[in-house]
């Protein structure tokens with residue numbers, strides 16, 4: 001006997017995660033840090049491991065205090081989650097469940113779409129304009145939540161802070177969620193961030209430790225927003241969703257600003273190299289301010305060619321942009337693998 005799920009879930013396609021390559025340096029499918037994590041993080045996690053028989057701090061207060069200082073907000077304007085993905089689900093439960101309406105870009109970050117369907121809400125997708133959010137059209141859609149991913153995933157494109165501010169002011173959505181997972185890889189993260197906009201209560205900002213901090217495996221992210229929104233999300237969250245090791249790692253990562261700078265500088269430098277390699281091989285690279293580059297070309301041929309050289313990237317068809325592949329900025333060794341694959345004339 002098959003037990004059916006709720007009817008609206010029957011057609012839902014699960015998230016398709018990226019694959020790791022056989023060699024770690026060849027893994028360019030999931031926008032992780034190619035430089036490992038900071039030694040200070042490893043030390044902090046090892047130390048924290050002695051306490052794992054206890055439940056973790058329920059709200060990750062040590063992390064919130066550190067973040068409050070960093071962003072110039074109060075700790076009660078921050079909610080820490082099991083990756084920012086958990087926070088996206090909480091937002092959907094609180095503001096979209098049972099017939100709500102969300103608006104996002106097309107293609108969107110997949111979890112924004114999936115979480116909307118999970119709570120049986122409606123979704124309007126607004127096609128990108130020259131690979132970036134069409135904020136004018138999105139602003140006209142009456143909605144409970146508008147998702148703006150800045151820089152966007154899967155394109156790496158950005159809208160500047162004035163455009164985001166204008167959108168928050170004009171949008172017909174009740175709440176604007178600005179997902180800044182990749183903000184550290186923009187030209188000027190301090191100037192780009194929408195965190196100053198959370199003050200009026202209509203915008204929240206999502207951040208993750210999975211990218212520039214190199215903590216994808218520990219699942220930790222956070223939301224900055226109005227106190228009332230945080231209080232609402234606290235009502236529905238699982239009480240201990242953020243583990244003790246993740247909390248210790250996040251605090252250590254925030255304090256190691258030198259490591260963060262190193263990852264940022266590496267990423268910006270190698271992103272240029274990736275673009276040059278891709279263009280030299282005759283493909284179009286979408287201008288990116290993230291730690292990945294979207295490449296326009298024959299998806300199957302590119303996937304196959306890269307795989308034969310030990311390089312794993314994300315197929316565009318898994319990201320809502322068939323006819324592309326998304327390449328995460330790799331390590332130096334990874335760049336060599338990529339160069340060899342793209343220079344492989346046999347396969348052109």
Ligand code: PMP
Nearest residue numbers: 083084085109153181208210221
């Ligand atoms: N938002 C965007 C735009 C992302 O690309 C990702 C990572 N795939 C996330 C959120 C989720 O990050 P986390 O690992 O913190 O759940």
